[in-house]
Amino acid sequence: MNAIEIRGLSKSFRGMYAVDNLNMTVPQGAIYGFIGENGSGKSTTEKLICGHLVADKGTVKLFGRDYTDAGVRVRVGALIEDPGCFPNSSVYQNLMMQAINLGLENRDAEIRRVLKIVRMENEANIKFKSCSLGMKQRIGIAMALLGDPALLILDEPINGLDTDGMRIMREILVDITKNYSCTVLISSHILGELEKIATHYGIIRQGKMIMELSAKEMDSRAQTFISLKTKDMKGAKVVLAGKFADVRTEDEYIRVYDACDPETVVDLLLKNGHVVSEIRKNRIGLEEYYIELMSKKEVK
Numbered sequence: 430m431n432a433i434e435i436r437g438l439s440k441s442f443r444g445m446y447a448v449d450n451l452n453m454t455v456p457q458g459a460i461y462g463f464i465g466e467n468g469s470g471k472s473t474t475e476k477l478i479c480g481h482l483v484a485d486k487g488t489v490k491l492f493g494r495d496y497t498d499a500g501v502r503v504r505v506g507a508l509i510e511d512p513g514c515f516p517n518s519s520v521y522q523n524l525m526m527q528a529i530n531l532g533l534e535n536r537d538a539e540i541r542r543v544l545k546i547v548r549m550e551n552e553a554n555i556k557f558k559s560c561s562l563g564m565k566q567r568i569g570i571a572m573a574l575l576g577d578p579a580l581l582i583l584d585e586p587i588n589g590l591d592t593d594g595m596r597i598m599r600e601i602l603v604d605i606t607k608n609y610s611c612t613v614l615i616s617s618h619i620l621g622e623l624e625k626i627a628t629h630y631g632i633i634r635q636g637k638m639i640m641e642l643s644a645k646e647m648d649s650r651a652q653t654f655i656s657l658k659t660k661d662m663k664g665a666k667v668v669l670a671g672k673f674a675d676v677r678t679e680d681e682y683i684r685v686y687d688a689c690d691p692e693t694v695v696d697l698l699l700k701n702g703h704v705v706s707e708i709r710k711n712r713i714g715l716e717e718y719y720i721e722l723m724s725k726k727e728v729k
């Protein structure tokens with residue numbers, strides 16, 4: 430069963446479509462990276478899923494049930510934009526207020542549980558306003574985790590974090606999916622960071638989903654290539670172009686796209702009198718793939 434299944438979802442503001450006939454499929458247990466440029470409709474889609482906005486048309490199913498179903502709503506936790514915390518209250522007090530709001534029982538135990546997941550057991554008594562940005566983001570996630578949701582929706586939770594903050598966030602998200610059977614939908618434009626954890630991707634542009642693919646599919650699409658340098662770059666390129674279909678010169682390197690074995694390349698060049706001074710096997714990551722996709726694909 431899919432955690433989220435959206436078909437033909439549209440939402441307009443003053444006659445402009447922020448979400449335009451969008452389809453989305455998020456399998457259960459996935460960390461789904463929802464990628465798009467500023468203003469592409471990520472937050473609006475997430476608000477529609479959470480019921481913070483009402484759609485013009487389309488269907489949203491969560492775990493096979495309509496998103497308005499009360500039984501399914503309690504299984505959704507979300508952090509969209511601000512967690513809405515009180516600055517002068519402590520981390521614990523903020524979580525307690527939310528736990529009361531949600532009508533949770535065993536509130537103290539539940540707060541301790543979520544604080545442990547976000548690694549803030551020892552910071553429960555700090556005032557919210559004294560927390561660092563990284564801590565605030567984690568408190569937001571803790572708020573969303575109250576009540577043990579099966580689906581967590583996070584809007585740019587890694588925005589503005591430093592390398593360490595991002596690493597902790599990544600570890601928390603993997604922990605949530607692996608050990609708490611939670612599906613995570615996470616929007617971001619920091620692609621390199623998503624690449625390390627996402628199992629699936631959805632790419633949105635101008636309110637339309639232009640592509641959905643698994644990390645495995647992304648891997649197979651992301652090309653590998655060999656880049657190398659020789660003294661006679663022009664001559665070497667001619668030799669390589671005689672054997673391989675896709676040979677380009679970029680950034681002062683010759684790139685061979687359809688040969689995955691550096692030894693074959695070195696051998697061929699040596700036999701033709703070219704000594705390779707530098708060679709490396711590279712992979713086009715999500716970021717480059719995305720930029721290429723964005724520059725190529727026109728939205729109809």
Ligand SMILES: Nc1ncnc2c1ncn2[C@@H]1O[C@H](COP(=O)(O)OP(=O)(O)OP(=O)(O)O)[C@@H](O)[C@H]1O
Nearest residue numbers: 442443446447465466467468469470471472473474
């Ligand atoms: N409440 C609103 N009223 C009017 N227009 C809105 C509203 N919310 C969003 N929009 C518009 O809808 C479009 C999509 O916005 P949205 O916030 O969903 O994009 P986003 O992908 O989340 O962008 P960002 O990366 O900047 O967060 C934008 O053009 C935005 O100006």
Ligand SMILES: [Mg+2]
Nearest residue numbers: 471472473584
């Ligand atoms: Mg947004």
